[in-house]
Amino acid sequence: MLKKSGQYKAIVIDDETLDRKLIRELVSQYSKDILIVHDYPDIVQGEAGIRALNPDIVFLDINMPGGNGFDLLDRFSRHHRDFLLVFITGHEEYGIRAVKAGAFDYLLKPIDIDELITLSEKIVDYFEADSGPSDAFISVFTNREREILTESDIVCIEANGSYSRIYLMDGSDRLVSKNVTQLMIELNSHRIKRVHRSFAVNPSFVKSYRVSGGEFDIELSNGVLAKVSRKYKKDFKEYVG
Numbered sequence: 001m002l003k004k005s006g007q008y009k010a011i012v013i014d015d016e017t018l019d020r021k022l023i024r025e026l027v028s029q030y031s032k033d034i035l036i037v038h039d040y041p042d043i044v045q046g047e048a049g050i051r052a053l054n055p056d057i058v059f060l061d062i063n064m065p066g067g068n069g070f071d072l073l074d075r076f077s078r079h080h081r082d083f084l085l086v087f088i089t090g091h092e093e094y095g096i097r098a099v100k101a102g103a104f105d106y107l108l109k110p111i112d113i114d115e116l117i118t119l120s121e122k123i124v125d126y127f128e129a130d131s132g133p134s135d136a137f138i139s140v141f142t143n144r145e146r147e148i149l150t151e152s153d154i155v156c157i158e159a160n161g162s163y164s165r166i167y168l169m170d171g172s173d174r175l176v177s178k179n180v181t182q183l184m185i186e187l188n189s190h191r192i193k194r195v196h197r198s199f200a201v202n203p204s205f206v207k208s209y210r211v212s213g214g215e216f217d218i219e220l221s222n223g224v225l226a227k228v229s230r231k232y233k234k235d236f237k238e239y240v241g
Contacts, residue, residue: 007032008127011053012039013046013072014061014088019109023059023088026111031120043072050076055083057123059107062089073101084123102186103139105146122148136189140166140176149174151189155205155222159198167222169205195236199226 010027014020020039027034037053040046042064050058062069069087087106104126105119136151155167159180166174166183176183180200184192194200195218205221209228216228216236228236 007035008056008123009053010034010036010057010059011046011049011055012036012059012088013041013043013049013064013069014039014059015041015064016061017041019061019088023111026113026116027120030113030117033124034120043067043069046072047075050083056127057084057086059086059088062087062091070101084126086119104148105139136187136191138183138187140174140178142174142176147174151187151191151202152204154192154202155220156199156201156224156226157183157192158224158226167220167224169222171222193232193235195226195228195232197229199228201226 012020012023014023020041024036024039027036034057036059037055038049040049043066046058046060049055060069060072073081073085081102084104085102087101087103088109088111089106090109092108105122107115107119137148140147140149149166149168153168153170155169157180158165158167160175162179163175163177164180164183166176168174178186180194180198184194184200191204192200192202195216199218201218201220207219207221209216209218211217216233218226218228220226
């Protein structure tokens with residue numbers, strides 16, 4: 001998504017008339033940077049609205065007659081969604097699935113004003129980041145909390161059974177319930193590189209490497225030792241120059 005400025009165009013898709021009206025009023029009152037230009041009562045009209053209006057943000061309800069919010073997302077390729085997705089739901093248990101569906105964030109009904117204000121600030125920060133091309137990011141769910149991780153903060157990703165461990169530049173790590181392949185697809189990063197079936201690394205954090213048999217051993221800046229398999233050896237040499 002490219003850098004934007006000014007008000008960010010949004011639509012609301014929710015089958016409840018009162019909820020659509022309330023969201024409009026709250027956003028208008030508490031988020032001067034977001035302008036809701038239309039709202040829709042179901043996913044059929046919502047899909048048409050997304051394609052016609054090309055909104056920056058879509059506020060999407062989950063439970064609706066005739067198809068839920070996840071059904072609507074199936075009609076848009078994840079990597080061709082040119083909008084930030086914010087789920088609005090009265091069911092907290094949808095949080096993990098929302099994150100896996102690529103949601104930027106989600107709001108629980110009844111909407112908390114402080115959470116809405118915080119969300120608005122995060123949206124503005126995302127769109128107006130002035131660091132050149134926007135970092136790719138991934139939304140993960142750990143310890144019952146949703147967190148946005150950007151590619152520039154990720155040192156490496158290591159397979160951990162059917163889970164993965166994401167190591168960050170601040171020395172912390174996150175264990176998430178997705179495998180490395182899933183994370184690479186969702187992250188869609190030009191910076192994080194797959195080097196082994198069990199590892200993806202950020203070449204910026206490669207401290208040293210050496211040949212061991214048919215594989216490279218990599219030492220990363222956080223002390224993690226990763227492997228580069230023969231399959232990725234040529235590409236790895238290009239990544240690190």
